[in-house]
Amino acid sequence: MAHRLFTSTPLLARTQQTLAARVRAAVPVQYANYVTASAVVMAGKAKKAAPVRAKGQSNSFKRKKSSEEDSGESGSGAAGRLNDKYYKPAVPVKVEEFIPSTATKEHVGQVMGFPSAVIPALSQTAYPTLLNEQFSLIKPAALVVRESTVSLLEKIDQAMKTPSSQSRIVLTGEAGSGKSATLLQTVSHCLSAGWVVIYVPKASAWMNSSFAYNKVPNTTSFVQPSLASTLVGQIHSVNKSALNNIVTSEVARVGRHDIVAGTTLSALLEIGVKEASAAQDVIEVFMKEMAIQKEIPTLIAVDEVNSFFRPTDYMSQDGKELDPEHLKLPKLFLDYISGKKSFDHGAVVTATSDTRLATKSEVLDVALGIKEVSPYKKLSQSLLSWTEGLTRFDIPNYTKAEAKGVFDYYKKGNVLYDAPSEPLFLNKFITSGGNPRKFFTACAKGI
């Protein structure tokens, strides 16, 4: 018996063999693949012996440096990293650029990315919140060209030479039907075409008491200096090249500065960025100058415009809720949205937000014909007066062709939860009813 045990081991001195080798040698050959209790114990001991610390290195917990590349590739979830069990690794999809020549009926159903010239401008203002989730899953950010996009952009192109009071459009539709996305495409189109664009992705943040406000003495109006300064900075960074060529036409007083005629608008905006107290005056002068000049058309694009037509969360000194017309910056925008002031060349395109019920505006819904109320119901007449002449533009759900294009895009981007196939597409399209947001969650999350 003894000789059988020792045939597998070399005849070396005991000290030259490692402990593991001796353990292995003690196991008979026919049982070599079996796990013995002693082998497990040895393995455990071996693991414990493994981390050898250098002299002087502390044993205490060290925070791991999060690699920036990882968080850039994966989505921007709460943990900054997508759960591997639910999300497949991101695959960048090659898409054509959405330039004005591609906004035609032939391209309906194709998913197109924002042009590289436009992306730095769009990144200044941040995408609408819920669209951001989709853009973070598939890179680069891209949207499908829809029939409603093409017809809206045709209207915008016609509006290029007409005053903005004639083209005041409100995009309406059910929650998740693609209003913010269509507005983003309009902004991209106008930026590519060389317009000056003032894009406000989240108007509700202006009214929900998140920015400081001060009363203007001897009036009932209030100023929001930090908000005005932020907006001035955004306009400046989005439209840098266009604003260098436009100059002011008359002398103006902005805060404590005097602006001579002939200052470039970008220099004017820089004053507003540096001094928050002057920012409101700066933006008023800026809008006046843009309204007068005829070379470059101006687009005002406001998302969540329903917050402009309901009482704000700010309070007057008596403790009563303020209407948007009492805040100087929203009132300036309301003047252009309602047509009381107008750009000589330009358009005003706005979109409602039907996702958050708390910010819905009954006045706007009644004025646009979306909702009907009893004739005895008292609606705020002051708010109603701002809604005159607004054109309603409905954004419907996806048609089958558009949904197919989006489905192919998700397939290429490796975002689909289940295996892609024609029956799966039909399943997702029918169960979501063609609603873009529901279609996305159905495809990406299998809900």
Added chain:
Amino acid sequence: MLHLLGVNLPDQKLVQYALPLFYGIGQKTSVKILAALSIHKSCKIADLSEPQVNQLSTLLSDMKIESDLRKQIRANIMHHRSIGSYVGRRHAMGLPVRGQNTKNNAKTARRLNGRWLKAEKKEYSSLARSIIPSPSSPFENFFTRKWF
């Protein structure tokens, strides 16, 4: 940490929820103060500027809060006690004052009702001690021993 009129207001707290830390200011008065000073609702204590802090302290010192309010409440209850009214007697006994039943359920009154007078008693007792003769006086034994 902003120290204002005897109360510490933590920097990271919203002003709307820090003001009720003062005795005498609740949710409604806090909102009224914010409206009067044009402070937005998401403003934190750390975001307040120097002029705003000065305005706030001026406004608060004009209001009746903290020790002034406590004195007023104590004075009102002491008035009832001193005129010998039913209300005063109930406060002294620590029982319900406003005609509630005491057969059952007078727990809150029994726990809370005497506290304004206990504070007064402490003050009186310190006064009383001053007329008791000190141990070193010659007639101390005469006054302090129990005769009957």
